Amino acid sequence: xxxxxDDNPLFALVRLASxxxxxxxxxxxxxFRIADAVRFEPTPLAEIAAATGTNAANLRRLMNALVAAxxxxxxxxxxxxxxxxxxxxxxxxxISQRDFIASVFGGEHYSAWGALxxxxxxxxxxxxxxYGQPVFDWYNQHPQEAQSFSRAMEGTTRIVEAALLxxxxxxxxxxxxxxxxxxxxxxxxxxxxxxEARGILFDLPDIAHSVRGTxxxxxxxxxxxxxxxxxxxxxxxxxxxxxxxxDEQSLAILRSIRAAIRPGGRVAIVETLLPxxxxxxxxYLFDLNMMVMTGGRERSGAEFGALLEQTGFRLExxxxxxxxxxxxxxxxx
Numbered sequence: 001x002x003x004x005x006d007d008n009p010l011f012a013l014v015r016l017a018s019x020x021x022x023x024x025x026x027x028x029x030x031x032f033r034i035a036d037a038v039r040f041e042p043t044p045l046a047e048i049a050a051a052t053g054t055n056a057a058n059l060r061r062l063m064n065a066l067v068a069a070x071x072x073x074x075x076x077x078x079x080x081x082x083x084x085x086x087x088x089x090x091x092x093x094x095i096s097q098r099d100f101i102a103s104v105f106g107g108e109h110y111s112a113w114g115a116l117x118x119x120x121x122x123x124x125x126x127x128x129x130x131y132g133q134p135v136f137d138w139y140n141q142h143p144q145e146a147q148s149f150s151r152a153m154e155g156t157t158r159i160v161e162a163a164l165l166x167x168x169x170x171x172x173x174x175x176x177x178x179x180x181x182x183x184x185x186x187x188x189x190x191x192x193x194x195x196e197a198r199g200i201l202f203d204l205p206d207i208a209h210s211v212r213g214t215x216x217x218x219x220x221x222x223x224x225x226x227x228x229x230x231x232x233x234x235x236x237x238x239x240x241x242x243x244x245x246x247d248e249q250s251l252a253i254l255r256s257i258r259a260a261i262r263p264g265g266r267v268a269i270v271e272t273l274l275p276x277x278x279x280x281x282x283x284y285l286f287d288l289n290m291m292v293m294t295g296g297r298e299r300s301g302a303e304f305g306a307l308l309e310q311t312g313f314r315l316e317x318x319x320x321x322x323x324x325x326x327x328x329x330x331x332x333x
Contacts, residue, residue, distance in 0.1 A: 021065075022069050023105045024105065024110075025062060025065050025066055025069065026066075026069075026089075026101055026105065027101055027102065027110075028062055029062070029066060029071065029086075029089055030089055030099075030102040030105075030106075031102050031106060032052040032053070032054055033052060033091060034048060034052055034062075034063075034066075035082070035086050035087065035089035035091075035098070036051070036092070037051035037052050038081065038086065040081075042076060042080065042081045043079060043080055043081065044078060044079055045059065045063065045080065046078070048063070048080065067080070070083055070085065071083060071086055094158075095155070095158055095159050096155055097155055098155070099148065099151040099154075099155050100152040100153075100155050100156050102152070103145075103149050103152035104149075107145060107148075108127070108131070108135070108142075108145060109289075109293065111130060112127040112135075112292050112293055113126070113289075113292055114130075115127070115129055115130040115292070116292055118130070119292055125291070125293070125294065126291070126293075127292060127293050127294070128295070134294070134295075135293050135294055136244075150182065153182070153240070154182070154183065154185070157185065157239065157240065158185065159323070160321070160323055160325050161185060161186050161189055163321040163322050163323045163325075164186075164270060164321055164323075164325065164327060165189055165190070165193075166321075167319055167320070167321040167322070168268075168319045168321070168327045168329075170190060170194070170235065170268070171235065171266050173194065173197055173234050173235035173265075173266075174196075175197065175198050175199070175232070175233040175235070176190060176191070176194075176197060176198075176199045176234075176235040176237060177200045177230060177231055177233035177235070177236045177237065177260075178199060178201050178202065178239070179202050179226055179230060179236055179237060179238050179241055179253070179257070180202070180203055180238070180239075180240075181201040181202065181237065181239070182201075182203060182207065182211075183211055183214070184199070184201040184211065184221075186237060186270070187199045187201060187219060188215070188216055188219065197218070198218045198219070198220075199218060199220070200219070200220050200221075200222050200231050201215060201219055201220070201221045201222070202222050202223075202224060202226065202230055203221070203223065204223060204224075204225075205224070206223070207223070208221040208222055208223035209221070209223065226241075226253050226256055227249070227252050227253060227256060228256065229260065230256050230257055230260050231260060232260045232261070232262060233260070233261065233262065233265065234261065234265040235265060235266050235267075235268065236257050236261065236265070236266070236267040236268070237268050237270065238257075238267060238268065238269045238270065238271075239271075240270065241253065242269060242271060242299075242307075243271050243272065243286075243290055243296050243299070244290065244294045244296040245294070245295075245296045246295060246296060246297070247297075249296075250296075250307055251307060251310055251311055254267070254307060254308065254310075254311035254313070255312075258311050258312040258313065258332060261332045262332075264331065264332060265331070265332050266316065266329055266330065266331050267330045267332075268327050268328075268329050269304055269327065269328040269329075269330070270325060270326075270327055271298065271299065271304070272286050272298045272324045272325050272326075273301055273318070273320060273324070273325065273326040274287070274299060274300040274303075276300050276301070276302055281324065282324050283298050283324050284298075286298050286324070301315075301326070301328055304318075304328040305318075305328070305330075308330040312332060312333060313330035313331060313333060314330060314331050314333045315328070315330055316329045316330055316331045317329045
């Protein structure tokens with residue numbers, strides 16, 4: 001659309017609707033590792049096509065669409081270069097978002113969003129309706145897709161963790177339990193600031209087994225089911241856990257923690273924080289993604305506080321960060 005056409009509400013509506021096309025073009029760029037093939041000087045289309053195994057004529061059409069979306073830049077006839085955005089699609093970027101875009105805007109995620117109507121009419125989780133089982137059960141049966149999704153989450157949480165630790169001051173603790181902590185990146189960063197403390201990475205048995213030997217000396221990997229019981233500690237980290245679950249399931253997780261926590265211990269919930277009043281915010285789209293994929297939801301600080309108060313905690317603080325995420329801290333009472 002030409003500049004100024006967004007002033008027309010009809011054109012603005014069409015632009016918003018075409019976001020699907022932009023997302024899928026971005027997915028193609030991530031899936032085919034196009035940013036890896038574009039050098040840091042203008043790169044001929046033929047070289048990009050050869051490196052990515054794509055049809056040159058149709059790749060030109062994709063590249064032109066990505067240029068129009070300001071993701072790459074045109075650099076002469078059939079030559080393309082990097083924009084300010086595209087380096088974050090490179091696999092060698094320390095904060096690469098390639099895995100996130102390739103996983104979340106393709107494959108099982110993309111298919112499940114096609115069943116959005118099911119969630120809105122029956123109230124069911126779209127993924128469950130389409131695939132016949134919950135997403136985490138499906139991942140257990142599809143390890144390649146599960147690994148792709150795990151890499152996607154690692155790429156995004158590295159950015160969040162840096163912002164989190166710059167904004168939130170953890171309370172004093174001796175033993176921190178990272179619930180569903182995957183590879184323990186947040187726990188490792190936390191312990192780097194608390195040299196006398198120890199940590200436990202608590203996750204599903206196969207995940208805990210896979211990370212043993214890769215963790216710092218002060219972190220032990222323990223497998224289990226957080227709905228049943230969790231290890232004893234005085235600080236519990238819940239990073240991107242509760243949004244996967246309904247209120248009832250989230251209450252069950254918090255009750256497991258309350259049963260194990262030491263007197264005066266704390267829980268730190270790291271999640272997207274919805275505004276207390278509806279306003280423009282990316283969290284509402286994240287919330288739809290939870291509705292479609294897991295049956296969970298994003299929540300406001302007040303909603304997290306209500307969950308804490310029902311499970312033997314008192315809401316102590318809500319700490320925003322420069323990202324859509326924040327920290328909701330509760331203390332056992």
